[in-house]
Amino acid sequence: MVEEVSVSLFWFRRDLRLEDNRGLEAALRGPHPVIPIFIFDRNILDKLEDRRDRRVTFIHRTLSGLKEKLRSWGSDLWVFEGTPIEVFGRLSAAAPERVRVRAVYTNRDYEPYAVRRDAGVAELLTASGATFESFKDQCVFERNQILNQSGSPYTVFTPYKRKWLASLTEADLALCAVQPLRHRFHRVTTSPPLPSLADLGFEASESSFPGTALHRDTLRRYGEERDFPARDITSRLGLHLRFGTLSVRDVARQARDIDPVFLSQIVWRDFFMQILHHFPHVVKGAFRRDYDRIPWRRDEKAFARWCAGNTGVPIVDAGMRELDRTGYMHNRVRMIVASFLCKHLLIDWRWGERHFAQRLLDYDLAANNGNWQWAAGCGCDAAPYFRVFNPWLQAKKFDPDGTYVRRWVPELGSGDYPAPMVDHKLARQRAISVYKAALDGSTPDPRERDSLFD
């Protein structure tokens, strides 16, 4: 009779790389040989509206590269499809190749769904006599690592950043090398094939994806030029930080040498992750709960014009079209379009948040939610609600010669381009008055709220 071999599994999720991967390193240093796995999670895939979702194509391509690399090391990547509970149920009962799963290693994920999923998987594994081990890898500081003097989480960015920078040691950014441990992978002889995109119910997207290189010379100008969308000065690493095709420690270490403002963006990323961890109510409602009283307009027609980049406000339309065509939008423009939706159109920030979640290549629940709440004025450390971005002035300041706008709105100035949906001055006054009434506890007059729309 062939004997069972005890193994550990390393479960890839938002950490799709072999190098500098803390959970993977821990698995390889553990007592059993390691088999890496990935699960196409139906709970996530089934919520995607677009069969050509760019992110599914990106993940698929990345997995194909990982599989090839692991094979060249004598191992392989087992890829499954289903819900994690189903997959681990099957693997615990009877794994392929007569292996016995003794431990599952992962890197931690802080989104509420992921936390519930991992608790369920850990329970199932414990019942079958296996362990579930998780590691910090996705951010530099997590959960309770950065707290204020009274031991509470920070809700304002600047003091959080100060503490973050003061707490940073070399060990926090130390690389962990996986390659020298590659003999610790289990020698896999058979392997389930990588399901095709069609098997998963998707089609390949034609999109190209930004690379993983950090352009140090360009990024040195980050502090002065990052707000100008036409200059393409930002790193475009969001996608890679989202899926872990780059290590955040690696990016943070380089950012430290390149530009302090660039490093601050990595701190913002950690900041919103810890907000999500400590205040999970933000997934459903405003961080500042009194903002949930704002009577948003449920105007599907106006929302559709915003989504399509057809509002008649050139910088807003340029951003929305860039998002639609590429899955990316420059940060300054994200702020402008988000403010326009919540303030000028008085449409619920959660509608915009959902639209971004479906489209952004770098979509991340913590960052998207935190930034949308910031734009709507209801988040932690948000600008006061009475400060309303003027999209015309923003365009003048950050796209002074109109290069960015013309790139996406070539028909500007022709009869084909619509008149603005709303007048800035009137929309601003209306937003302030509706917000104020809601926050004062009085009921805003619906006629006033709807006054600027037909």
Ligand SMILES: Cc1cc2nc3c(=O)[nH]c(=O)nc-3n(C[C@H](O)[C@H](O)[C@H](O)COP(=O)(O)OP(=O)(O)OC[C@H]3O[C@@H](n4cnc5c(N)ncnc54)[C@H](O)[C@@H]3O)c2cc1C
């Ligand atoms: C309404 C709105 C929604 C957003 N949604 C997301 C999102 O879903 N995912 C996301 O990663 N970022 C989001 N951002 C933040 C920011 O716009 C993007 O991170 C950035 O534009 C990505 O481009 P880049 O990689 O060139 O960033 P860079 O400017 O080069 O910054 C480097 C990295 O720092 C992080 N970062 C930068 N700015 C922020 C920020 N304000 N908050 C959190 N992290 C930041 C990102 O990981 C980014 O890739 C959003 C901003 C707004 C205003």
